[in-house]
Amino acid sequence: MPRASDRDRPSASGLPRFSAGVSAISVLTVVGLVATDPASLAFAAIGGLAVGVGLLRRSEFALTSGVSGLFVAVLQAGANGSPEWVLGATVPIVLAWVTARHALRLGAQVGSAAPTLRVELVHTVSVVVLLTAGGGIGYLIYRSVTGTPSPLALGLLLLAVVAFTVSLR
Template sequence: MSAWIAIGSSAVGMFLLMVWHWIGFLSAVIGVGCVVFGLYRRSRLLLGGALSWFTLAAVIADVAGAPVEIVLLAVGVAVLGWDTGLRAITLGEQLGQAAETTRVEAVHTAASAFVGVVSIGVAYVIYGQLATSYPLVSVLLFCGSVVILLFAQQGFQS
């Protein structure tokens, strides 16, 4: 289930960014490919690369004039795809692919989505407080808050 959520959220991110600039769209397509191939090969490195490609696509879309809401949402679903992809690989290694993990995956995905929604909300509030000529600052603050919340979430799971 986590693998399908990772692929689906990556595809949503790609579709959100595809109309703003062709280089950003190409970066997002490479990101989706990295997610699919990373899940197939069980490679955390490829999933991390996918997140990097999606971040590049979001920055390009932001520079090309995409609304900040689209950029924040695209980064949020990219992080969700990365996180659920990592969870899919970890559960597959620890429990095997035949294990029934639907409940664990659903709870983890809901918690990750909640962290993403809170992060997007914080970034959007900060963006609203800043002058409208600084949308890149809000994206960078969002990325920083996501990283902090992911580290905090990992600490609670240990």
């Protein structure tokens, strides 16, 4: 008679490998990008560890804290650098966060026994396309400004961002 432990192990024990891998590579990319600045590297390392813990222990809190740590590291490293660099370095952070959350959700709902690669690919590709499009438009607007923009214009743009966020919530 088969023992219960062999047969009835919950299938939600594993994480989808592809999404978890994309997430891990993105985290490593961020760590590599900020490696020149010791303080940023420390933030990024701690944040990366927290993302790993969040994935392994299925803790949303650890995941979000880790991603925040990575973002702080990028801001710290790019504070005096170009905005383009910050924009580019944020892409892997957002990608890491989104794919990690997707992996957690798939792991909880489907488990690792069923193949999930197709859905993961579709999701990752759509997110990359979205991020590229969104970031590209933002960057174009930024580049279209020549000279020193007036503070009023910046204030109005901030208002626009907040208003859109509220409406899209």
